[in-house]
Amino acid sequence: MAVDISDPAFIETLKRRERAGQKPSYLRLAIAVVLLIAYLVPFYYLFVTVFKTTDEYLRSSVLDLPTSLAPFWDNVVQAWTLGGMGRASINSMSYAVLGAGLATALAAGAAYGLTRLKLRSANAWFMLIFAGTLFPFQMFLVPLFFGFQRTGLINTWAGMVLVYTAICIPFPLLVLRGSFGAIAREIDEAARIEGASEWRVFASMILPNAKGPLIALFLIQFTFVWNDLLFSSILAGSPEVRSIMVALQALQGTYSSTGPNVVVTASLISSVPTVVLFIFLRRYFMSGLQLGT
Amino acid sequence: QDVTFYYDKSGWDEGFAALIEGASEASGLDIAGQQQTPTDRYQAYIMSSIAGGATPAIFTWWNGKQLDSLVETGEIADLTALWDEAIEAGWFSEAERELFSVDGTPYAIPLNVARWPVLYNKDAFEAAGIEQPPQSWDELIAAADALKEAGYVPFNAPAVGGWMGFIWFSELMIRTDPDAFVGLTDGSVPYDGPEVQRAMEIWTDFYERGYFTDAREQDETRFMVNEEAAMYLIGEWTAGILANRGMEPGEQIGAFLLPPIDAETENSVIVEAAPIVFSADAMEEMPALMDAARYLMSPEAGNALGAANGIYSGNLMTDAPNAIVSDVNAIIAEDAPRSIVRWWEAVPPELQGDLVSQMNAFMLDPTEENAQRVMDDMQALNESYWAFQ
Amino acid sequence: MASVELKDFVKLYGDHVAIKGIDLHVEDGEFCVFVGPSGCGKSTLLRMIAGLETISHGDLTIGGRVVNDVPSRDRGIAMVFQSYALYPHMSVRDNLGFGMRIAGQDRAEIDRRREGAAEMLGLGPYMDRRPSELSGGQRQRVAIGRAMVREPEVFLFDEPLSNLDAKLRNQTRLEIKRLQQQLGATVIFVTHDQIEAMTLADKIVVLQDGLVAQTGAPLDVFERPRNLFVAGFIGAPAMNILPAEIGEGPVVRALGLEIPVEDGVFDLPLPGTSVTLGIRSEDIVPDGHGQRPQTGADVSGAVKFSEVLGNESLIFFDVGGVELVSRMQRPRPVRAGETLSFRIDGTRIHLFDTETETTLRRD
Amino acid sequence: MASVELKDFVKLYGDHVAIKGIDLHVEDGEFCVFVGPSGCGKSTLLRMIAGLETISHGDLTIGGRVVNDVPSRDRGIAMVFQSYALYPHMSVRDNLGFGMRIAGQDRAEIDRRREGAAEMLGLGPYMDRRPSELSGGQRQRVAIGRAMVREPEVFLFDEPLSNLDAKLRNQTRLEIKRLQQQLGATVIFVTHDQIEAMTLADKIVVLQDGLVAQTGAPLDVFERPRNLFVAGFIGAPAMNILPAEIGEGPVVRALGLEIPVEDGVFDLPLPGTSVTLGIRSEDIVPDGHGQRPQTGADVSGAVKFSEVLGNESLIFFDVGGVELVSRMQRPRPVRAGETLSFRIDGTRIHLFDTETETTLRRD
Amino acid sequence: MSAPLNPPISQAIRAEARKREIAARRRSGRVALLFIAPALGLVALFLLFPVVFNLGLSFTRWQRFSGLDEFGGLMNYQRLFMVPYFSDVVINTAMWVIGAITLPLAFGLGLALLLRGVPGEGLFKSLFFLPRVLAPAAVGTIWFYVYAPDGVINSLAGAAVGQDIDYGWLFESHTITPAIIMTFVWQTLGINMVLLLLGMAAIPRDPIEAAHVDGASSWQIFRHIVWPLLLPTVFVVTILNVIAGFTAFDLIWVMANGYPAQRSLSLAVYMYYETFSNSRWAFGAAIAVMLSALVILVSWALTVMQSRVEERIR
Numbered sequence A: 001m002a003v004d005i006s007d008p009a010f011i012e013t014l015k016r017r018e019r020a021g022q023k024p025s026y027l028r029l030a031i032a033v034v035l036l037i038a039y040l041v042p043f044y045y046l047f048v049t050v051f052k053t054t055d056e057y058l059r060s061s062v063l064d065l066p067t068s069l070a071p072f073w074d075n076v077v078q079a080w081t082l083g084g085m086g087r088a089s090i091n092s093m094s095y096a097v098l099g100a101g102l103a104t105a106l107a108a109g110a111a112y113g114l115t116r117l118k119l120r121s122a123n124a125w126f127m128l129i130f131a132g133t134l135f136p137f138q139m140f141l142v143p144l145f146f147g148f149q150r151t152g153l154i155n156t157w158a159g160m161v162l163v164y165t166a167i168c169i170p171f172p173l174l175v176l177r178g179s180f181g182a183i184a185r186e187i188d189e190a191a192r193i194e195g196a197s198e199w200r201v202f203a204s205m206i207l208p209n210a211k212g213p214l215i216a217l218f219l220i221q222f223t224f225v226w227n228d229l230l231f232s233s234i235l236a237g238s239p240e241v242r243s244i245m246v247a248l249q250a251l252q253g254t255y256s257s258t259g260p261n262v263v264v265t266a267s268l269i270s271s272v273p274t275v276v277l278f279i280f281l282r283r284y285f286m287s288g289l290q291l292g293t
Numbered sequence B: 001q002d003v004t005f006y007y008d009k010s011g012w013d014e015g016f017a018a019l020i021e022g023a024s025e026a027s028g029l030d031i032a033g034q035q036q037t038p039t040d041r042y043q044a045y046i047m048s049s050i051a052g053g054a055t056p057a058i059f060t061w062w063n064g065k066q067l068d069s070l071v072e073t074g075e076i077a078d079l080t081a082l083w084d085e086a087i088e089a090g091w092f093s094e095a096e097r098e099l100f101s102v103d104g105t106p107y108a109i110p111l112n113v114a115r116w117p118v119l120y121n122k123d124a125f126e127a128a129g130i131e132q133p134p135q136s137w138d139e140l141i142a143a144a145d146a147l148k149e150a151g152y153v154p155f156n157a158p159a160v161g162g163w164m165g166f167i168w169f170s171e172l173m174i175r176t177d178p179d180a181f182v183g184l185t186d187g188s189v190p191y192d193g194p195e196v197q198r199a200m201e202i203w204t205d206f207y208e209r210g211y212f213t214d215a216r217e218q219d220e221t222r223f224m225v226n227e228e229a230a231m232y233l234i235g236e237w238t239a240g241i242l243a244n245r246g247m248e249p250g251e252q253i254g255a256f257l258l259p260p261i262d263a264e265t266e267n268s269v270i271v272e273a274a275p276i277v278f279s280a281d282a283m284e285e286m287p288a289l290m291d292a293a294r295y296l297m298s299p300e301a302g303n304a305l306g307a308a309n310g311i312y313s314g315n316l317m318t319d320a321p322n323a324i325v326s327d328v329n330a331i332i333a334e335d336a337p338r339s340i341v342r343w344w345e346a347v348p349p350e351l352q353g354d355l356v357s358q359m360n361a362f363m364l365d366p367t368e369e370n371a372q373r374v375m376d377d378m379q380a381l382n383e384s385y386w387a388f389q
Numbered sequence C, D: 001m002a003s004v005e006l007k008d009f010v011k012l013y014g015d016h017v018a019i020k021g022i023d024l025h026v027e028d029g030e031f032c033v034f035v036g037p038s039g040c041g042k043s044t045l046l047r048m049i050a051g052l053e054t055i056s057h058g059d060l061t062i063g064g065r066v067v068n069d070v071p072s073r074d075r076g077i078a079m080v081f082q083s084y085a086l087y088p089h090m091s092v093r094d095n096l097g098f099g100m101r102i103a104g105q106d107r108a109e110i111d112r113r114r115e116g117a118a119e120m121l122g123l124g125p126y127m128d129r130r131p132s133e134l135s136g137g138q139r140q141r142v143a144i145g146r147a148m149v150r151e152p153e154v155f156l157f158d159e160p161l162s163n164l165d166a167k168l169r170n171q172t173r174l175e176i177k178r179l180q181q182q183l184g185a186t187v188i189f190v191t192h193d194q195i196e197a198m199t200l201a202d203k204i205v206v207l208q209d210g211l212v213a214q215t216g217a218p219l220d221v222f223e224r225p226r227n228l229f230v231a232g233f234i235g236a237p238a239m240n241i242l243p244a245e246i247g248e249g250p251v252v253r254a255l256g257l258e259i260p261v262e263d264g265v266f267d268l269p270l271p272g273t274s275v276t277l278g279i280r281s282e283d284i285v286p287d288g289h290g291q292r293p294q295t296g297a298d299v300s301g302a303v304k305f306s307e308v309l310g311n312e313s314l315i316f317f318d319v320g321g322v323e324l325v326s327r328m329q330r331p332r333p334v335r336a337g338e339t340l341s342f343r344i345d346g347t348r349i350h351l352f353d354t355e356t357e358t359t360l361r362r363d
Numbered sequence E: 001m002s003a004p005l006n007p008p009i010s011q012a013i014r015a016e017a018r019k020r021e022i023a024a025r026r027r028s029g030r031v032a033l034l035f036i037a038p039a040l041g042l043v044a045l046f047l048l049f050p051v052v053f054n055l056g057l058s059f060t061r062w063q064r065f066s067g068l069d070e071f072g073g074l075m076n077y078q079r080l081f082m083v084p085y086f087s088d089v090v091i092n093t094a095m096w097v098i099g100a101i102t103l104p105l106a107f108g109l110g111l112a113l114l115l116r117g118v119p120g121e122g123l124f125k126s127l128f129f130l131p132r133v134l135a136p137a138a139v140g141t142i143w144f145y146v147y148a149p150d151g152v153i154n155s156l157a158g159a160a161v162g163q164d165i166d167y168g169w170l171f172e173s174h175t176i177t178p179a180i181i182m183t184f185v186w187q188t189l190g191i192n193m194v195l196l197l198l199g200m201a202a203i204p205r206d207p208i209e210a211a212h213v214d215g216a217s218s219w220q221i222f223r224h225i226v227w228p229l230l231l232p233t234v235f236v237v238t239i240l241n242v243i244a245g246f247t248a249f250d251l252i253w254v255m256a257n258g259y260p261a262q263r264s265l266s267l268a269v270y271m272y273y274e275t276f277s278n279s280r281w282a283f284g285a286a287i288a289v290m291l292s293a294l295v296i297l298v299s300w301a302l303t304v305m306q307s308r309v310e311e312r313i314r
């Protein structure tokens, strides 16, 4: 052979040549960076603003850097107390965790029934449940408001959990129907031959194998519930049960004159859980997206 | 717990807590407060409760047309006897009773009664060399010009919250023609007629002269607190807010009523009254509720609310919670102006939002053309509403 | 171990009759292979035995007990799937142990059986891996191991080798056979590959369109196909099939030749009757390659092309417009167009009734 | 048509050297098959020729022109992918025409070539179907058609048959061979299936781990494997490989036998040297089945088990603890444990240096 | 040994077989329903029943305190067309739908193409995606100040041209809706991009390589191979965008705060406004029905188109 691949210098030369061959486009990178910076300007605004006092905010340009980091805590405290965000965030957290969790669990059960068991006209059953999402939310507002008022569920914690659970069921069902369908049938059959009951197959075979989608769906629905303003503003108006987004909106809309710095700080606070989840579980969020399509 | 007292006034929690405690004590009933915001959904809640046959036992409401339609449901207790007692005791006068009556029968008791004066910055007046609050329109213009000269914007006029547009509109209407103002609210006077034209001309003119602050400002009292603006036409409860932000009523802030434009125009004042109403059924079931109502009308209740939140209940026997209220009390005692129900309550509720947003729109673009467009649109909305009745 | 008996099996999918009435007896300890083209009902039959499909009609007896209404888990069977159906989220260890664990067996017993299977199949080093971390052949063995630990009376295999590559397939085939002999197990094995069927089976069941076309020992089926379908299906390359005619004396006329027929082997119809003649490629022996058949007929033809397989070549040649294929042992390079002489082995021909397509061979 | 010349090919993927220095000459009009186990670099090599991978080192000459830096489209090549890589959203017609259309060829020419290919491949009836509406074999033909209309100098095929079922694979194999002969095209064909390689190739290139293990005509590679790897890879079942020792006279000692070796075939080392002996199963002839080899050694052993293939059986038997496999022609049933006698064909044995694993055969 | 070929399967056997099959199916169907029941129950109670109820409501005269029991016929539907600023609502809704369809998609596609293979692609993707996980209410709040007269946009623009700008983006009738739509775009661009990238990644490499060999340039490959194969994804994204555009609520509700609401109303917000601010329950219900009809119609049409293109490239 005319080449000696055991010669590290030779390999090094080749490596360099290969790398040069697939040069990354620095022009594209530059454009991307510029766009990203423009895209992130609102975040810049957010981060400088939470460190300003109201007075500082009003007297300086919105883009100026804050003079000190100290006002941050004060802003947080103001937002927290004025907006009643403590209570509200506990409420929202419980709605989001329970609503998203229950919905995903129930949807998983339903998806199991639809895909893994022999059910006549399974498609019709699916459509019946899925029909719930065909309609824009506006379609539910009046009846839910009136119905909740009638049944005393309005302004109750349980009512909120129930309604969020219900709303969050159809989408996971759609997704899980696909995910479960993609799990080989033989796996259930093997388990069944080995003596597993239906529940066992569901819990020990199907759920563990759909862990990715389940987590992704939980995250997506958690984010939805946490971020929801529409339902919570209608069904939970009292301070004891209101959601973080309602609290945020109340803070922004009150007659009292909380400065933009406080309102923006409140926005930041209200975004912390979803952003933290996103940062740590990005993979699931992104893959979850694909599930829906 | 026997009874729930619903209200939407956020920020008055302390006062309500005191009222509810007093009412519980007076009646021997276990009364619980339930705040619900924002206002539109609060109203929605009450309305659908009533439509569903479950009228809340006690709740705050609005007077004027809002009260009319509430009473029309037949679910609201007639409080004639109580009022008779109260007037007897000298707590209230007939004028107040009128504010809470529908066709002469009182159906509500006052939570608060607020008059709408102009609050002004005493230092600014001093700086502009104005010795006393203007007594006539010309003096008002002169004062405004002097304030401008001194570097102030004469009037703070924000448009936040979606409702403030009606303030100057209604004020200019009553200062030119109080009867026409009342006519607007019952459909007898059009929104594009000469009466409105005139008010809008003055309003536009004021904007042209630079009398108003930027309507886009979101912090409604910012220009007052910063001492950039000198006067603020608003309900007297704003004195409490200003006090919270460091402007002491009486010391830095004074109050006067805007003078009529023409000498012959009847002197009047806009009065905002927040009623508390009772379910007729609940009243029948629990006669003790009447004791709660009596307490809520009493000077003690008024003082409690005043002490807690600086709110004036309108009870003549209570102490004015701040200097502004006592100033206004004095002015009214002296001038005896005609009390006019605030536009917000006077106008049919279905028109409120649509019309006020037109007025807001004018404030954001205070030109002559826009004034015309706004009048045309208001009238179109007005017409279509009345046509539907 | 147990015998399996199918009586009058019918399977309905909606209106489609997938199994049309099958009777079958699988002996205790027998290795029985279902073979047939795709869609003939092999899997369906196996799944009915496994209890994964209801038995629309008929009775299934395993070890003397009618088990139609017994759920899978209590039928004493274990199944190995084509896709292995390993539990992807469990380690090999847990895959092997799952069934016993949910049956509530005690740990010691679980471990004992699991170790036994692992040792027999050489799975020791992989016990903590996930299925996705195993090669095809290793997965295969885990699947078998999972079946073994159940200590079933009957093993069911549904095309367990078809996902393996050629080399591994050959190797695993041997392993399965050895294992069965070692365990003395009753096995029912589904495949569509006739080589697999031939090499593994004690008994081959050739299925055709929901019915049994032939049952028998492998060589039996290969050498005495009951009908044209079996003749064409078993053996590669497929048997040469040509129209022929019965001649005078025990003789068949085809390709202008007279091929003598052994006496007493066939129920020959009257001379002049059209019949179908089948000759396997290895029974057309090129001159000079392999033993020259004693009885038979000589034929020569022009080579169309040849396929070199190394140890042998397939020679495709033309005789009067009919293409025949012959198998050349110890091959030499052959060019297209070359004319070669062959001898057809008259003792190994197959004759079928042209109408009914069934064999004319005497049983 | 054109010849293809690879000089000193090296391919680096990051730090991994996938091709480790390959020289190769493919003649004009030759059918060259790359064969080797999975991961040996077959696809990589083909894709380097196609211009889908950069050539890390070395020169590629097609038709006398160095094309290292010429983009795929100008190399005069066409490629058929394993997955066919048809454009799923285009009809067969558009699939065939796409390349010409974007090259701006005029309609008449496009139609002419397209019709030509369609006719040759029998695609006429499917021209308006989409790939998803075609069977595997039909898709295969469209892929070939798409390559044909480019009128390339060289055709490249990457395992084009591996997605087809056994029957179709055999059939398509024949078609591709016929087509190549008809067009006289230069073809480079990748497969991991040695049967495919043997039957198709004019020249086989056996790859092993990024290097060429052997190049040659199919029979050549089969009969004269250059090293143990090729010996084991080509031929099924794999060659029997045993340790042996050179004896006195031209003789190899193994299994306690003395196998005479033909003179002048091997470069025999000194007597007593350990060598590796390879014997194909067909060269261990059971007594009474097939021609008895003249030179050779007799051996007998106990049958461990046999695989019945119909026309032949594989007999696995034991000689002193070593398992050997023999091929029995015209088989008879053989029971395990039975002792059989065989004769090893001394003229067809293979000897390898135990150390270097390369053949001892003289070239 | 074996059954005769083609034995007749008698009607009796068929009937019995069918009976056994049906019984088996029933058994497993009951178990399946057990698994489905909780989800179905909740959905029926909180989603399906309200839909029916809402439809019924839309034909009553219910508003404010009364009218729940009065049949109003099509009154509420007719009323919609008599709203004086109905044309504003229609125009705004149209702007929303068209803007939501085209802008996030166009920008998302551009970004997707730009970012593909750029170093640090993952980080870029995550950052562009980040706004999506924020609540619209929070986003609206922040952007309210971004658009404010002394806000970020004006500051930047002012710095660029060298003079003070205090344009009220959210206080002018002709900029408010586009401004809010741009915020929507800001928030949804990332998800559009990520979905398109996922779609592109799902396109098999083979046809692209085949096109290379066939002689196509990069643009031709995009135009003739990538884009057609990406179309199903594009349709999915479009459906999501259309629904989002039709039903966008939080952003408008929060951001149009300072502005006379009606001029920025889309149908979705108008429904809310009429219902809860004006207490016209039945009218609100009717608007919801109309909105639902529009959403379902448009997304159905898109779904049909989507399945057509998907069919073509399957």
Ligand SMILES: Nc1ncnc2c1ncn2[C@@H]1O[C@H](COP(=O)(O)OP(=O)(O)OP(=O)(O)O)[C@@H](O)[C@H]1O
Pocket (backbone or CB within 6 Å): C013, C014, C016, C018, C036, C037, C038, C039, C040, C041, C042, C043, C044, C045, C192
């Ligand atoms: N669940 C089902 N519903 C309807 N028909 C079915 C079902 N399963 C199988 N069939 C039909 O029954 C017949 C037999 O199918 P089966 O799966 O048993 O074939 P097979 O012999 O296993 O074929 P392969 O070799 O392809 O696996 C086929 O015609 C098939 O279409």
Ligand SMILES: Nc1ncnc2c1ncn2[C@@H]1O[C@H](COP(=O)(O)OP(=O)(O)OP(=O)(O)O)[C@@H](O)[C@H]1O
Pocket (backbone or CB within 6 Å): D013, D014, D016, D018, D036, D037, D038, D039, D040, D041, D042, D043, D044, D045, D192
């Ligand atoms: N894009 C790549 N990046 C890194 N390594 C690669 C890449 N493509 C192939 N390889 C490595 O290069 C070696 C040769 O791969 P190649 O695909 O050529 O094998 P092959 O012979 O075609 O195998 P198969 O028969 O499985 O297709 C393998 O070790 C493989 O892992």
Ligand SMILES: [Mg+2]
Pocket (backbone or CB within 6 Å): C042, C043, C044
């Ligand atoms: Mg099958």
Ligand SMILES: [Mg+2]
Pocket (backbone or CB within 6 Å): D042, D043, D044
């Ligand atoms: Mg490859």
